[in-house]
Amino acid sequence: MLHQDATLRASARAESAPSSASAHGPVADLKRTVEAGLVGRTPLVERLIVALLAGGHLLVEGPPGLAKTRAVKRLSGGLECSFSRIQCTPDLMPADLTGTQVFRPERGLFEFVEGPVFHSLVLVDEINRAPPKVQSALLEAMAEAQVTAGGVTYKLPDPFMVIATQNSIEHEGTFPLPEAQLDRFLMHVLVAMPDAASELAILDLVEREASGTVAAPGHPLRAADLLEARRQAARVHLSPALKDYIVRLVMATRDASVAPDVAGAIEHAVSPRGTLALAASSKAKAFLAGRDYVLPEDVADLAPDILSHRIVPTWRAAAEGVTARALVARLLDLVRPL
Ligand SMILES: Nc1ncnc2c1ncn2[C@@H]1O[C@H](COP(=O)(O)OP(=O)(O)O)[C@@H](O)[C@H]1O
Ligand SMILES: [Mg+2]
Numbered sequence: 293m294l295h296q297d298a299t300l301r302a303s304a305r306a307e308s309a310p311s312s313a314s315a316h317g318p319v320a321d322l323k324r325t326v327e328a329g330l331v332g333r334t335p336l337v338e339r340l341i342v343a344l345l346a347g348g349h350l351l352v353e354g355p356p357g358l359a360k361t362r363a364v365k366r367l368s369g370g371l372e373c374s375f376s377r378i379q380c381t382p383d384l385m386p387a388d389l390t391g392t393q394v395f396r397p398e399r400g401l402f403e404f405v406e407g408p409v410f411h412s413l414v415l416v417d418e419i420n421r422a423p424p425k426v427q428s429a430l431l432e433a434m435a436e437a438q439v440t441a442g443g444v445t446y447k448l449p450d451p452f453m454v455i456a457t458q459n460s461i462e463h464e465g466t467f468p469l470p471e472a473q474l475d476r477f478l479m480h481v482l483v484a485m486p487d488a489a490s491e492l493a494i495l496d497l498v499e500r501e502a503s504g505t506v507a508a509p510g511h512p513l514r515a516a517d518l519l520e521a522r523r524q525a526a527r528v529h530l531s532p533a534l535k536d537y538i539v540r541l542v543m544a545t546r547d548a549s550v551a552p553d554v555a556g557a558i559e560h561a562v563s564p565r566g567t568l569a570l571a572a573s574s575k576a577k578a579f580l581a582g583r584d585y586v587l588p589e590d591v592a593d594l595a596p597d598i599l600s601h602r603i604v605p606t607w608r609a610a611a612e613g614v615t616a617r618a619l620v621a622r623l624l625d626l627v628r629p630l
Pocket of ligand 2: 357417457
């Protein structure tokens with residue numbers, strides 16, 4: 293179980309800088325707005341907002357019909373920023389996403405017409421149905437926050453966040469995302485089927501929505517508030533003990549001295565990008581919870597969604613059915629905060 297040491301909590305708090313907490317309210321409102329339209333999807337909503345605060349992109353995977361698209365639409369409804377949705381198909385071309393040079397005869401020159409990626413919040417639905425060239429154009433745009441066309445570089449908006457959904461049951465006619473580039477996503481979130489009680493609650497919610505008896509959402513979060521919230525989240529205190537915890541988790545994916553069975557089952561281990569992602573996301577999660585210091589459980593809760601897609605198991609481990617997620621679960625058992 294998680295380390296609940298009172299002294300650790302005290303030390304995490306003692307060194308923390310006082311925060312004005314002014315941007316927390318609007319962000320907590322956003323969380324409530326998104327959650328109000330979804331049944332039992334708190335972890336997904338939390339991760340959407342953590343990624344938004346940490347300035348990262350999200351990959352959401354699960355079978356169809358689990359409100360993945362709905363969650364992202366609710367998020368865009370709660371944000372005062374531009375939104376676009378790209379439905380991926382096997383015949384999509386990179387320019388359909390990034391934009392095209394269009395000839396303007398009246399001026400006798402080519403002009404760049406921005407594609408749907410030029411928005412602050414971009415929903416890329418069923419990314420694994422897009423061909424590799426499109427995936428690579430998108431991953432590049434995500435990593436660089438810019439698009440190059442015709443030798444000219446165009447900056448993407450700030451904030452810029454991609455939320456890609458991936459259907460986990462469809463295999464025919466799909467293109468798996470390149471494993472080596474999956475770490476462009478801050479997090480990889482899995483959504484599972486709801487239980488009977490949640491199904492009933494979904495029925496009720498849809499009925500209430502159809503009859504117009506749900507409360508209208510409040511004010512959308514302004515872009516300026518989001519940027520301020522990002523600054524405040526980045527200033528959340530991460531104690532030396534927790535930095536050490538994060539580093540030991542990451543090192544254990546490379547170094548066999550901690551957990552020989554885990555490191556031995558890993559072909560590609562977590563890079564420093566994973567270390568930074570876990571630190572930034574833990575701070576964002578703490579900020580969302582209204583704290584100005586990170587707790588060990590922030591790190592442990594996010595670690596599976598931040599580390600798993602950055603690990604490639606060996607061929608042998610994969611053949612034995614060992615998943616990256618199972619390896620991270622084992623690491624969390626073996627590596628404890630000090
Ligand atoms: N947890 C949930 N909460 C609220 N509605 C849900 C939930 N799960 C499924 N639904 C309903 O199912 C529909 C399908 O959702 P959608 O977002 O299109 O799914 P996905 O993108 O995962 O395929 C939604 O419009 C919604 O009415
Ligand atoms: Mg969908």
